[in-house]
Amino acid sequence: MTRYEIVKWNVFLATRERGRRVREELEQELTKLSPGESLAISFRGVEGITVSFGDECVAKLIVARSGGDFDDRGLVIEEMNPDVRETLEAVLARRKTAAVVLNEGGEPAILGEPSWMNETLAAALELRSFRASDLAARLGISPQAANNRLKNLVTSGAVARERIVPEGGGKEFSYEIVVPAYA
Secondary structure, eight states: OEEEEGGGGOSEEOOHHHHHHHHHHHHHHHHHSOTTOEEEEEOTTOOEEOHHHHIIIIIHHHHHHHTTTTTTSEEEEEOOOHHHHHHHHHHHHHTTOEEEEEOTTSOEEEEESOTTHHHHHHHHHHHSEEEHHHHHHHHTOOHHHHHHHHHHHHHHTSEEEEEEOOTTOSOEEEEEEOSTTTO
C-alpha cells in the first residue's frame, strides 16, 4: 500500500483549483501502482476542508473510477478528523457515490451513498476473492443486483476487478478485496 499525505498541501484545504491540483497528483500516484495495489489518502494533520475542495479532489476522483479509471487498484481514505469526515460524507452523498474509509481501528467502512454498501462491503471482505454469483449467494440477492452493487464497490476502491473468460465464453469478472489489511 502506498500512502499519500495530503497535509503537504496545507492544514486547511480550500478551493476547487487546489482540489483539482491535488486530484491530478493522486491520479499520478494511482498510475504508478500495479493492479491490485492500493493508495491510501491520509488526512492526518488536516484540520478542515471546504466542500468545493472535497468535491473537486475526492468526489471527482471517485466518479472517474466509475468510468473505468484505475478500477483495478484500491483506494482508501484514512486518518480524518470529524470535521473532514463530515464534509467528505456530505460531498459524496450529494454525488450519490461512496468511498472506502479506514476507521480509527483500521476497519473499513463506506462513507457516502448508497446505504446498502456497508452490508455489501462486509460480505466482500468475508469472501476476499469472488465472482458476482458468490456475492449474490452470500447476500441472498440476484446476480444482476450483485453486479450493480459490485460496480459501486469497484468505484469506491474496495475491490479490484479483472476480466476473465469463462469456459462457455462470454464476459465475466473476478473480484478481489484490495483494502489494506484485508487484501
